[in-house]
Amino acid sequence: MRVGIVGGGIVGLFTSYYLLRRGVNVTIIDTDPAGGRASENNAGFIVSTASKPRLSLSLLARAVLGFQAPVRVSLARLVRNARWFLKVSRSYGYGDDIIAKIARRSLDLYIEFLSSEGIDVDLVRGVISAFKKWEDAVMLAKSIGGRVLDERDLRDHGYIGLGGGVYVEEDLSINPLKLYWGLRKRVEDLGARVVIDEVRRIRVDEKGVVVIVGKGSTEHDYIVISAGSRCGEICRSIGYNPMVEPARGIVILHRTKRAGLISSPALLEDYGVAVAQHGSELLRVTGFFELIGHRVKIDRRLTGWLIGIARKHVKNYGEAEPYTVRMGFRPCSADLLPVIGRIPSYKNIYIATGLCRLGITMAPIAGKIVSSMILGESPPMDQEILSAISPARFGGRKVQAL
Ligand SMILES: Cc1cc2nc3c(=O)[nH]c(=O)nc-3n(C[C@H](O)[C@H](O)[C@H](O)COP(=O)(O)OP(=O)(O)OC[C@H]3O[C@@H](n4cnc5c(N)ncnc54)[C@H](O)[C@@H]3O)c2cc1C
Incomplete structure (x- = not known):
């Protein structure tokens, strides 16, 4: 089985890690951005006790009007993506229990991962x-x-x-730079191929999923879109909006x-x-x-x-x-919950993103869920939570699946 990982941040790396350990052939496609990625530039806390950011309508309004540290909102962005802001404010107060359960499970996976791999992360x-x-x-x-x-x-x-x-x-x-590069080395040692290029489009044909990059294309049986805050741009070519x-x-x-x-x-x-x-x-x-x-x-x-x-x-x-x-x-x-699972109308395109301010914490469980789905196994999470984080909640165009 050939799996393409579109975006090799911490989520793409943990997904690769769990697939590689099951003998899957993995190709990671990433731009390797010069300024770094969220997975390198963060606080490095792995916390089972965190909640969603509190983005009520009144807080967002105050944040547009002035300096409402730590939240800042630009008026241009609010006008451009009003639907996201409206949905996010409506989700206020919903989902903290879901986040807590996902984070708790992920913390256990970290303990397992760090003790079995022995990567030095300044723990x-x-x-x-x-x-x-x-x-x-x-x-x-x-x-x-x-x-x-x-x-x-x-x-x-x-x-x-x-x-x-x-x-x-x-x-x-942990030190996020050490975690990121330690895991990246580990997945390469396990046999992942890393293609440094920009993903432009995705196409599905009789051979599988074709990922069009700056210098050609790569073909896969399945892909996982894990390009962090850029997932929306990448998903456009397949008619899905993860918001x-x-x-x-x-x-x-x-x-x-x-x-x-x-x-x-x-x-x-x-x-x-x-x-x-x-x-x-x-x-x-x-x-x-x-x-x-x-x-x-x-x-x-x-x-x-x-x-x-x-x-x-x-x-x-x-x-x-x-x-x-x-x-x-x-x-x-748009509801500040992860977006993890199969993209509606496609049999072989998955997404793992939306981990917001807890992406380091939740990356192992995100990788575990999506890798189990691809392997045809039941993911290690309650059905109720899988439905709450399903990509289907943001719709998707009816496209002929492979
Ligand atoms: C200041 C700050 C503090 C934080 N603190 C914490 C914390 O303490 N604890 C916690 O749990 N989380 C924290 N987070 C959140 C966490 O860092 C993110 O949720 C997480 O890193 C997201 O990982 P990702 O893999 O989804 O995305 P990213 O790290 O953004 O990775 C996406 C990857 O996709 C690639 N990519 C994008 N577009 C393309 C394209 N077109 N073609 C090819 N590749 C592409 C990028 O190069 C990148 O490597 C913090 C974030 C910030 C910014």
């Missing part, structure tokens, strides 16, 4: 959700569990100016000279800013959820704001020196 166990107000931490702990921390505990972990936090021991933090909108996030990498500037990574919940240290050399500060299309220019006000938050709340921030700013585009569907 840290335990993640803090920190708040300015202690009461907010208590409220969160009531819904997700975890240990409540007070101001003094947070100071011991390396954070100041915060009233309370929740420490969840089972959540993990995926990019949400830009910003990453500032800092050089450090010693380990332990912070003793646990934290999400500073009031700002949506994440702080993590990898080994003794790297501090990562990430933030923003910008619905502004695939814009690549970064306003200095944004980096200044992120640095300001880190300086205010990381006790030893003075020992870190920012050296590069990167960005990633989270692939967000």
